Amino acid sequence: xxKDIGKLLQKNKKHILEDWMTRQLADATLREDLMSNEELRExxxxxxxxxxxxxxxxxxxxxxxxxxxxxxxxxxISISRARQGFTPRETGIYVFSLKDxxxxxxxxxxxxxxxxxxxxxxxxxxxxxxxxxxxxETFIKGREEVILRQTSEITEISTPVIQVWEGILALxxxxxxxxxxxxxxxxxxxxxxxxxxSTIAILDISGVPAVDSLVAQHLIKTVAATRLMGxxxxxxxxxxxxxxxxxxxxxxxxxxxxxxxxASALKYSFGLLQIQVKKxxxxx
Numbered sequence: 474x475x476k477d478i479g480k481l482l483q484k485n486k487k488h489i490l491e492d493w494m495t496r497q498l499a500d501a502t503l504r505e506d507l508m509s510n511e512e513l514r515e516x517x518x519x520x521x522x523x524x525x526x527x528x529x530x531x532x533x534x535x536x537x538x539x540x541x542x543x544x545x546x547x548x549x550i551s552i553s554r555a556r557q558g559f560t561p562r563e564t565g566i567y568v569f570s571l572k573d574x575x576x577x578x579x580x581x582x583x584x585x586x587x588x589x590x591x592x593x594x595x596x597x598x599x600x601x602x603x604x605x606x607x608x609x610e611t612f613i614k615g616r617e618e619v620i621l622r623q624t625s626e627i628t629e630i631s632t633p634v635i636q637v638w639e640g641i642l643a644l645x646x647x648x649x650x651x652x653x654x655x656x657x658x659x660x661x662x663x664x665x666x667x668x669x670x671s672t673i674a675i676l677d678i679s680g681v682p683a684v685d686s687l688v689a690q691h692l693i694k695t696v697a698a699t700r701l702m703g704x705x706x707x708x709x710x711x712x713x714x715x716x717x718x719x720x721x722x723x724x725x726x727x728x729x730x731x732x733x734x735x736a737s738a739l740k741y742s743f744g745l746l747q748i749q750v751k752k753x754x755x756x757x
Contacts, residue, residue, distance in 0.1 A: 479528040496570040507557045535603040548611040555615025572601035634665040642671045647680030655691040675738045679710030689724045709738035
C-alpha cells in the first residue's frame, strides 16, 4: 500500500470514526446494557488511532512489531467483551464494521484509480481479516477464563462443609463426583476438621445421581484422608438403587459406616459422642 493511502486514511480519520460508529449503533444487536455509547466511542477511537498510525508501509503485516499496540488493544477489547457477556457475533461486528468503514473511505477517495483502489482494498481487507481472527481467538480465551472461573465457583458452592453440631461436620455432595471435585471435597473437609477440631464427618451422597466404581473409589479416598486426620467418616444417603449398584460392582465398603439418611448418620454420631437429645416436656 502506498504511503499516500495511509495518509489519506489518516486525513479522513474523523469521517471513518463517524461512519464506523453509525454502523455499530445501527446494528440490532447493540448492547447498551453492557456498554454505553460514550464508552463505545472511546474504545473505537483508541483502536482507530492506533490502527491508522501503522498503515504507512507498502506491506501491512499485523504480526510485525509495528502492530504490537494494535494487537494489544484488540486482545484487550476481545477479552473484556467476553467477560462482560458479549456474544461472538457482537464482538465480530465491532471489528468488521470498521472494515466496511475503511473500505467506504477508500472508494470515496480513489474511485478514479481502479487499480490502486483494488490493490489498497485487498491489503486493507487482509489486514482486517487478520485482526478479526485475532479477535475471535482472544475472545475464546476470555470466554474460557470465564467458564473456568464459574466452574470453580460452582464447585466451591456445591461442596459446603457444615458444622451441624459441636464435633460433627456434614458435607452434602450434589451432582457427579469426579477426580477434580473429589480433591476440592477433601481439601475443604480436611481444612474444616482442623479449624473446628471435629471428630466426625458425614458425607451425604443423597444428591449424587449414580455411584459407579470410580465414584466409589473417590469416596473411599475421602474417607481414608479423613481418618488420617483423626476423624471418623460416615457415608449417608445410600438409596436402595445405589446400594444395589455397589453390590453388583463388588465394591467393598464394609469397613466404612454407611447410613440411609443424614438423620440416621447424625443419630449415630450422637451415639459415638455420647450425646443425648431429648424432647422437652410440653409446658402447660
